[in-house]
Amino acid sequence: MVRPIQTLLSVCCFALALTSTAAAVDWRDVAFPVKSHDFGTRAVAAKTEFLFPVVNTFGSDIHIKEVRASCGCTTPIIKNHYIQPNSTGYILARFNTGSFTGKKGATLTVVIDKPFFSEVRLEVKGYIRSDMVFHPGAVDFGSVDQGTTATKTSQILYAGRSDWKVESVRSNKPWLIPTVKQTLRGEGKVNYELSITIREDAPMGFFQDEVVVTTNDSSMPNVPLPVTGNIDSALVISPQSLALGSLKPGESMTKQLVVRGREPFTIDTIQADGWNIEFAKSDVARTTHLVSATFTPTDAAGPQKLPVKIKTGGKLSVSANALLTANVRDR
Known part of the structure; x- marks a missing residue:
């Protein structure tokens, strides 16, 4: 009988912690510090994901039973079903840019069944352009030796206005260098080749970033492309x-x-x-x-x-x- 009593006491302590904390702040604001995310404007088929953290500051494990999505435009993935005390787990929201276009949004209902039953709602939204495609939809460098350079490319495919063009491409990292050149224009189609180069002075470790393509489309000028990789020291x-x-x-x-x-x-x-x-x-x-x-x-x-x-x-x-x-x- 010792173990059931310990479990009951643990649950009671968790509930008491929630009750005492609730007067100052809702426990969901602690466990879910981020409850909404705007993906912004995305191109068709661009890899688009966001991790919602789940923080356990209490004395018992949190178990996430399931996550339901109100719209097929977003797929929720539970990265950590059990989250131990003083640990952080994650729920990944994947925006399905390859299957949907236009303005989309979804409510993700997180169902928790341990140490007690509760539901928490997360919100995502974004706009998927139907006239612009990245191919591939993300650039993954894999493993790159530190001190060397590496280059990957993605194609920008556009169908629509004859005067549409890419104005510039920028990166958040000084050692991640994007360049773009036009490869096709005519009959309502414009194609570009986007090259991204990792410079020799890239710091060691995993990186997850993006380059932003700026076009002359005044309503939605900026479209990001995810870029990931791992800089390995030789x-x-x-x-x-x-x-x-x-x-x-x-x-x-x-x-x-x-x-x-x-x-x-x-x-x-x-x-x-x-x-x-x-x-x-x-x-x-x-x-x-x-x-x-x-x-x-x-x-x-x-x-x-x-x-x-x-x-x-x-x-x-x-x-x-x-x-x-x-x-x-x-x-």
Whole structure:
């Protein structure tokens, strides 16, 4: 009988928490901090999704039984059926731009059955242009090595006004470069090729963004195209954080670094602004290097937190960063 009693107490505590909190704020405002989303103007077949967070700040698991959509224009997907205390789950709303056009909206009814029964309504809306298509409807770069460039394309297909044109394309990231060129015009059709390039200085990690195509359509000029990818480092440095403690200018400290790569490589330089770094170079290319590096502050002073850049040799040189922290004392 212990387990049923514990479960009952847990549910009661959850209910009491909801009751005490409700006087100040509806618990649904805490659990569902975002209850509406506007997709804006989208092209036909453009991949269009949004994640609604579900935050569990209470003492019992939340179980999402189902989510119903009032319109087929939106497909809800439960990413996390069970959400543990102090955790966040998600409900994905997928706008079906390939099957619908025009102004669309839907109510997503979230059914919760544990620790008690409740329903929460989420709203989505957007406008799907019938005259403009991205092909493909999203650009996914997959995995790209850091320090290299990569380019993907999507076609912009338009049918309608003979004077319609793309005015510009912009990106939110300085290292994500979009360019566009016209490939067809005539008989009420206009086609463009949209190229998106990842620059060498793209930061490591997963990114999810979009480029915005601006046309001369005054009523709906801006149409976004989703862009995703993962920037992989060709080098892995361990440890990633180098804590050198307290040093005087001219005082040295030695650290052991392990540097791994996908292909055999040599290490050309190890640099950090304001520091002299000495290490024994090797002309032998390996996939793993054990490096004994000696760090000496030169003109640096005060607390230091800066990147240590390791660069490989050869024509296909790549680089990666570790983080140096230290306190450089006055002499």
